[in-house]
Amino acid sequence: xxxxxxxxxxxxxxxxxxxxxxAAFLLLPVVFIVLLSFxxxxxxAFPPPGWTLKWYQELxxxxxxxxxxxxxxxxxxxxxxxxxxxxxxxxFALVRGEFRxxxxxxGLLLTPMVLPVVVFAIAIYAxxxxxxxxxxxxxxxxxxxxxxxxxxxxxxxxxxxxxxxSIEDAAIVCGASPLQAKLRITLPSIRxxxxxAAIFSFLASWDEVVVxxxxxxxxxxxxxxxxxxxxRSDLTPVIxxxxxxxxxxxxxxxxxxxxxxxxLQT
Amino acid sequence: xxxxxxxxxxxxxxxxxxxxxxPALILIGLFFVVPVLTLLLRSVTDPAPGLQNYAALLxxxxxxxxxxxxxxxxxxxxxxxxxxxxxxxxxxAIMPPALASILFGIIILSMWTNLLTRTYAWMVLLQRxxxxxxxxMGAGIIDQPLPLINNLTGVTIGMxxxxxxxxxxxxxxxxxxIDPMTLRAAALCGASPLAAFRRIxxxxxxxxxxxxxxxxxxxxxxxxxxxxxxxxxxxxxLAEMIxxxxxxxxxxxxxxxxxxxxxxxxxxxxxxxxxxxxxKRVAGGA
Numbered sequence: 184x185x186x187x188x189x190x191x192x193x194x195x196x197x198x199x200x201x202x203x204x205x206a207a208f209l210l211l212p213v214v215f216i217v218l219l220s221f222x223x224x225x226x227x228a229f230p231p232p233g234w235t236l237k238w239y240q241e242l243x244x245x246x247x248x249x250x251x252x253x254x255x256x257x258x259x260x261x262x263x264x265x266x267x268x269x270x271x272x273x274x275f276a277l278v279r280g281e282f283r284x285x286x287x288x289x290g291l292l293l294t295p296m297v298l299p300v301v302v303f304a305i306a307i308y309a310x311x312x313x314x315x316x317x318x319x320x321x322x323x324x325x326x327x328x329x330x331x332x333x334x335x336x337x338x339x340x341x342x343x344x345x346x347x348x349s350i351e352d353a354a355i356v357c358g359a360s361p362l363q364a365k366l367r368i369t370l371p372s373i374r375x376x377x378x379x380a381a382i383f384s385f386l387a388s389w390d391e392v393v394v395x396x397x398x399x400x401x402x403x404x405x406x407x408x409x410x411x412x413x414x415r416s417d418l419t420p421v422i423x424x425x426x427x428x429x430x431x432x433x434x435x436x437x438x439x440x441x442x443x444x445x446x447l448q449t
Numbered sequence: 450x451x452x453x454x455x456x457x458x459x460x461x462x463x464x465x466x467x468x469x470x471x472p473a474l475i476l477i478g479l480f481f482v483v484p485v486l487t488l489l490l491r492s493v494t495d496p497a498p499g500l501q502n503y504a505a506l507l508x509x510x511x512x513x514x515x516x517x518x519x520x521x522x523x524x525x526x527x528x529x530x531x532x533x534x535x536x537x538x539x540x541x542a543i544m545p546p547a548l549a550s551i552l553f554g555i556i557i558l559s560m561w562t563n564l565l566t567r568t569y570a571w572m573v574l575l576q577r578x579x580x581x582x583x584x585x586m587g588a589g590i591i592d593q594p595l596p597l598i599n600n601l602t603g604v605t606i607g608m609x610x611x612x613x614x615x616x617x618x619x620x621x622x623x624x625x626x627i628d629p630m631t632l633r634a635a636a637l638c639g640a641s642p643l644a645a646f647r648r649i650x651x652x653x654x655x656x657x658x659x660x661x662x663x664x665x666x667x668x669x670x671x672x673x674x675x676x677x678x679x680x681x682x683x684x685x686x687l688a689e690m691i692x693x694x695x696x697x698x699x700x701x702x703x704x705x706x707x708x709x710x711x712x713x714x715x716x717x718x719x720x721x722x723x724x725x726x727x728x729k730r731v732a733g734g735a
Binding site for chain 1: 476692
């Protein structure tokens with residue numbers, strides 16, 4: 184009966200109570216940070232003595248925050264485009280190609296996801312120092328694309344595996360060229376995978392801290408580097424304001440994803 | 450899939466099956482494999498050829514403490530994460546869809562929220578004058594603020610928070626795949642709920658627990674951000690030590706040797722995980 188929700192009896196009450204606690208634990212920091220960002224206490228007293236928007240004003244008055252956010256957006260967008268393009272090509276080969284060592288190659292391409300980021304961070308930092316790419320947008324995009332590639336390949340390859348190839352073959356029989364068939368039949372069918380890949384690789388770059396800390400230069404900082412620097416000096420509520428905007432962005436992304444999935448699936 | 454393709458209409462092969470992999474292989478080869486290998490080479494050549502960096506790392510008590518700390522934190526985080534995640538995954542697997550989707554929403558929100566944002570929140574929540582200490586003192590449970598930050602307690606709380614979704618989500622899949630009839634049969638045969646749990650539910654979910662637990666352990670071993678912000682200076686973890694050796698001390702030899710040790714341990718455990726669940730399951734787990 185342990186897997187029957189309606190017949191768990193007292194155990195259900197206990198487990199549900201525990202689950203509710205965990206849900207609260209998961210929500211706590213997110214909700215807390217949003218409330219804190221509107222609190223008037225510079226010393227982060229909670230509950231706040233009053234409510235204010237001044238941290239947001241301070242945030243928007245400081246061009247270095249805006250610039251860091253724009254830099255992050257630029258780098259993450261380029262990363263997402265590159266990772267999806269490269270990942271799409273790779274996924275076709277990984278899913279449909281027949282050659283020896285396919286599993287090994289798949290494993291190799293997914294390794295950046297498993298290797299501790301700090302190892303990659305110092306490796307690419309040293310490498311880019313020699314190439315003169317340290318602290319450049321190109322360097323950032325290349326390093327982030329390496330990290331984002333697994334997050335692009337996994338959803339696209341999964342979608343492609345679930346796609347019945349005979350539909351594409353039928354299009355070819357009906358006179359479409361193989362490329363046409365791919366562009367007009369296959370790609371639209373796996374669009375959910377492509378879309379997920381774009382979101383995941385964007386987030387992989389947008390949220391990336393460790394490589395960014397090593398790569399950043401005084402003139403080129405991403406948002407996480409800016410937050411990291413502020414965190415290390417003091418816990419100003421301006422960080423709470425910036426963080427709350429990031430939470431809002433996450434929520435927006437989640438809603439867009441849910442809506443698009445629903446739309447694409449019907 | 451390939452068999453189907455062969456039996457189907459004779460379609461032209463994808464122009465050179467390997468061709469599509471070329472951009473990815475160039476990217477990963479040039480900007481991942483080469484830099485990492487160069488770094489590893491540096492661990493035996495910098496400042497002079499030889500294994501002195503490894504000897505220094507493995508022979509020194511200070512470094513031994515860092516290794517010990519890292520494994521301790523990763524183990525504690527993994528155990529706590531498994532214990533907390535299991536009941537939640539269990540409920541998620543069987544609860545009504547409407548309720549489950551709310552819970553999934555909360556889990557995804559927490560997982561997708563910027564890592565630094567979450568860590569910042571815990572820094573504020575756990576500090577001496579933070580909400581948690583105040584609430585506990587207000588309720589009369591403690592007289593003095595508990596030291597919740599800049600120590601292993603802080604790191605553990607922050608890390609468990611981050612790892613929970615990675616444990617819960619794959620476990621839900623494992624638990625949903627278990628046929629409820631097996632448990633009904635156990636109950637019919639007179640097994641008590643405890644016996645059914647111990648002898649059926651737990652063994653059947655063990656592969657999921659092992660795979661998820663291993664993933665959490667591996668991720669915790671190499672974690673940098675959260676230990677650096679929530680941990681103390683006296684109990685540093687490996688990733689932070691590596692970063693410090695390179696960034697502050699500019700000791701590339703020692704830093705890359707430590708990085709290599711971390712790499713070997715991680716990859717060995719990853720290989721073990723692959724053997725446990727197969728490469729596709731691991732990949733799909735993200």
